[in-house]
Amino acid sequence: MLDDFMMRATLAGIGVAFAAAPLGCFVVWRRMAYFGDATAHAAILGVALSLAFQMSIFAGALVVALLMAFAVTLLSQRGYAMDTLLGVMAHSSLAFGLVAVSFLSGIRIDLMAYLFGDILAVSRSDLLVIWGGAALVVALVAWRWSQLLTGTLNEELAYASGFDPRREQLILTVSLAVTVAVAIKVVGVLLIAAMLIIPAAAARSLARSPESMAVSAAAIGTVATVVGLRAAYILDTPAGPSIVCVAAIIFAGLSLFGLSAQRRT
Amino acid sequence: MNLVTVENLTIRYGANTVLRHVDMAIKPGEIVTIVGPNGSGKTSLLRAIIGAAKPAEGQVIRKPGLRIGYVPQKLHIDPTLPISVARFMRLTHRVSPRDCAAALQTAGVPDLPERQMSQLSGGQFQRVLLAHALINRPDLLLLDEATQGLDQPGSAAFYRQIEDVRRETGCAILMVSHELHVVMSASDRVICLNGHVCCEGSPAVVASAPEYRALFGTGTGGALALYRHDHDHDHDHCEDPKEAAE
Numbered sequence: 001m002l003d004d005f006m007m008r009a010t011l012a013g014i015g016v017a018f019a020a021a022p023l024g025c026f027v028v029w030r031r032m033a034y035f036g037d038a039t040a041h042a043a044i045l046g047v048a049l050s051l052a053f054q055m056s057i058f059a060g061a062l063v064v065a066l067l068m069a070f071a072v073t074l075l076s077q078r079g080y081a082m083d084t085l086l087g088v089m090a091h092s093s094l095a096f097g098l099v100a101v102s103f104l105s106g107i108r109i110d111l112m113a114y115l116f117g118d119i120l121a122v123s124r125s126d127l128l129v130i131w132g133g134a135a136l137v138v139a140l141v142a143w144r145w146s147q148l149l150t151g152t153l154n155e156e157l158a159y160a161s162g163f164d165p166r167r168e169q170l171i172l173t174v175s176l177a178v179t180v181a182v183a184i185k186v187v188g189v190l191l192i193a194a195m196l197i198i199p200a201a202a203a204r205s206l207a208r209s210p211e212s213m214a215v216s217a218a219a220i221g222t223v224a225t226v227v228g229l230r231a232a233y234i235l236d237t238p239a240g241p242s243i244v245c246v247a248a249i250i251f252a253g254l255s256l257f258g259l260s261a262q263r264r265t
Numbered sequence: 266m267n268l269v270t271v272e273n274l275t276i277r278y279g280a281n282t283v284l285r286h287v288d289m290a291i292k293p294g295e296i297v298t299i300v301g302p303n304g305s306g307k308t309s310l311l312r313a314i315i316g317a318a319k320p321a322e323g324q325v326i327r328k329p330g331l332r333i334g335y336v337p338q339k340l341h342i343d344p345t346l347p348i349s350v351a352r353f354m355r356l357t358h359r360v361s362p363r364d365c366a367a368a369l370q371t372a373g374v375p376d377l378p379e380r381q382m383s384q385l386s387g388g389q390f391q392r393v394l395l396a397h398a399l400i401n402r403p404d405l406l407l408l409d410e411a412t413q414g415l416d417q418p419g420s421a422a423f424y425r426q427i428e429d430v431r432r433e434t435g436c437a438i439l440m441v442s443h444e445l446h447v448v449m450s451a452s453d454r455v456i457c458l459n460g461h462v463c464c465e466g467s468p469a470v471v472a473s474a475p476e477y478r479a480l481f482g483t484g485t486g487g488a489l490a491l492y493r494h495d496h497d498h499d500h501d502h503c504e505d506p507k508e509a510a511e
Contacts, residue, residue: 029346150356153340159317160335160407161357207347208381 005120009229012122012130013243016183016195017221019134022141022214023175024200029152029210032082035072036193038090039180042068044097044189046181047114051104057114058129062181068093069173077166117188117240119229126185133182137175144171149210187240194244195221202251205258220250266328267292268405268437269314273323276309283309285461286323291405296431296438296451300471301458302480307441308338310458311409314439331405334398334436336391338409342382350385350393351378358401365400371433372396373426388419392426399430406430408440424451 027035043061050060072089076082101111113121122130141148151158151165158165176196183192199221200213207213228243235242267290276284284306291297299307312318313325315335327333342348354365369375372395377385385393391411398406408427412420428451431438455471457463463476471477 029343031343146356152346153342153356154337156312156315156317156337156409157335157340157357159312160315160333162316201345204345204347208349209352210346210348213347 005122006229006233008122008124008127009119009239010226012119012127012186013225013229014222015127015130015134016179016186017199017225018218019137019175019179019182020195021199021203021218021221022145023137023172023179024196024198024217025203025210025214026141026148026152026172027176027196028200028204032086033193033197034083034086034090035069035176036180036196038072038086038093039065039068039177040184040189040192041090041094041097043180043184044114045093045100046097047184048097048100048104052100057184058181061184062177064093065177065180066174069177070170073166073169073173113188114184115188115190116238117184117186117191119186119239119243122185130182130186133178137178140171140175144168145211148172187243191240191244194247198244198247198251199224202247202254205254205261220247224250267326268328268331269439270326271310271314271323272326274310274313274320274325275322276306276313276318277321282321283460284313287458287462289456289462289465291437291439293404294431294435294437295453296428296440297454297456298452299439299441299456299458300443300481301463305459307458308409311407311439311441314407328404332401332403334401334403334406336394336398336406336408336411338411338413338441340390340394344383348382349378350374350380350382353382353393354378354397354400356397360400368396368400369393371399371430373422387414388423391415391423395423395426395430399434402434403436406436406438408438408442410441410443412442427451 027033043065046061046064047057049055049064050057053060068089072085075085098111147158147163147165147168148171150161151163151168155165158168179196180192183195187195199217202220203213203216206216224243224247228246229239231237231246232239232242270290271287274284274287275282283304287306287310289297289310299310301307309318313320314327315333316325350369351362351365354360354368360368365378366375369378372392374389374392374396377389377393382390382393391414395408395411398408406427412423415423427438427440430436450468452468454466455468456465457471457474457477457480459480463480464471464474466474
C-alpha cells in the first residue's frame with residue numbers, strides 16, 4: 001500500500017481542497033480571482049519574517065496574509081478598482097518578500113519549497129495545522145453561508161435583510177488568509193490560487209445550485225489530490241504542480257462536456 | 266405610528282453632499298413615489314432607509330420590528346453562480362415551498378421555481394426579485410427603479426402588479442422611479458427630490474408645483490402632459506384604435 005508519507009500528503013491535500021472549495025466558489029462568483037494570489041504572495045513576506053524572528057512559518061504567513069487581506073478590503077471600500085489594487089498588492093508583496101528573504105544571509109532557505117510547496121514533507125503536526133485550519137474555515141463559511149451568498153449577490157439586499165455585507169466580506173477575507181497560510185506547505189505560494197479557483201471553476205458545469213457547486217468543488221479537489229499524488233509517485237514529477245495539473249485537466253474535460261451538453265439541448 | 270421617519274437627513278460621500286436636510290415619513294399602507302433627476306439622491310435616500318448609507322447628520326427611525334422587502338435597482342448574478350428561482354427565494358429567509366409558491370404567484374411568475382435565474386427574461390427576473398421581497402411579508406416594500414431594463418408595456422404591467430400587491434398584502438410601498446407618468450398615477454403621495462425635498466404631495470399637486478415644473482418641464486414631453494394623458498382618454502392621441510374610438 002501507500003507509504004506513510006504518501007498517506008500524510010494525501011490527507012494534507014484533501015484538507016486544503018475542502019477549505020479551498022467553498023472559498024474558491026466565492027472567489028469565482030465575486031470575481032476576485034487575484035485575491036488568492038495577493039494573499040499568497042504576501043505570505044512569502046510572512047515566511048521571510050518568521051524565519052528572521054524565528055517564529056513558526058504558519059504564524060508568520062498567517063499574520064502577513066491577514067494584514068494583506070485587511071488592507072485590500074479597506075482600500076476596496078475606498079473606491080479603488082479591485083483588480084488594479086490586487087495587482088499592485090500581489091506583485092509588490094512578492095517582490096518585498098523576495099528582497100526580505102535575501103537579507104537573511106545567515107540562514108539558508110530553500111525558497112523553492114515555499115514557492116512550490118513540499119507536500120511530501122508534511123509532518124503529523126503539519127497535518128494537524130492543516131486540518132484544524134480547514135475545519136475552522138469550513139465551519140465559518142457554513143455558518144455564514146446564506147449571508148455570504150446574499151452579500152455576494154447584492155449588498156443592498158443584505159442591508160435590507162438586516163446584516164452588514166462588509167462584515168461578511170471580512171469573514172471571507174479572514175478565511176482566505178487562513179487557507180493560504182495552511183496551504184503554503186502543501187501546494188506552495190504560486191499554486192494556492194490554482195487550488196482555490198480551478199476546482200470551483202470546474203464544478204460550475206456540474207452544479208445547479210451554489211451548495212452543489214461548493215460540494216462538487218471539494219470532490220474535484222479531492223480527486224485531483226489523490227490522482228495527482230499518485231501520478232507524481234509513478235512519473236516522478238513534483239507533487240504540488242502535479243495536483244494542479246490534474247485539476248486543470250478535470251476542468252478542461254468538464255468544460256468540454258458542459259459545452260457539448262449545452263449544444264445538445 | 267410611521268413605519269419610517271427620516272429627520273433632517275444629510276448624506277455625504279467624501280466631500281460630496283448628496284442629500285441635505287431631508288424630512289419625510291412613510292405611513293402604513295401608503296404608496297409613496299420619489300421622483301427626481303439623475304444624481305438627486307433618490308437611491309441614497311433608499312440606502313439610508315435600509316441602513317446601507319450612514320447619515321452625516323440627522324437620523325432614520327424605523328419602527329421596531331419593521332420588516333422591509335427590498336427590490337434592488339439592478340441585481341447582477343455572475344454567470345459562474347448557479348442558482349434556481351426556488352433557491353433564490355430562500356436566500357435570506359427560511360420559507361416553506363408553499364409560501365415560496367404563494368409569493369411567486371403574487372408577483373405574477375407562478376411557474377418558474379425550477380428555472381435557473383440566468384435563464385429568466387428581464388421581466389421575469391424583476392418579478393422574481395419582487396417575489397423575494399414579498400416572502401417575508403414585509404410592512405414596507407422598497408423599489409429602486411425596479412423597472413429599469415423593461416420596455417414600456419413591461420414596466421406598466423410591473424406597476425399594475427405593485428398595486429395588486431398593495432391591495433393583497435396591505436404593505437406600504439416606497440419606490441423610486443423615473444417613469445413619472447406610470448408611477449404617479451399609482452401613487453398616494455409623490456416626493457420630488459433634488460438633493461433636498463423640492464415639493465411633496467398628491468400626484469396632481471406635485472405635477473403642478475413650480476419646483477417640479479422647473480425640473481421636468483411642462484411641454485408635451487413633460488410629466489404633467491404624460492400624467493394627464495394617462496387619465497384623459499378622450500383625445501385622439503392613442504395607438505389603440507379601439508380605445509380611441511371610445
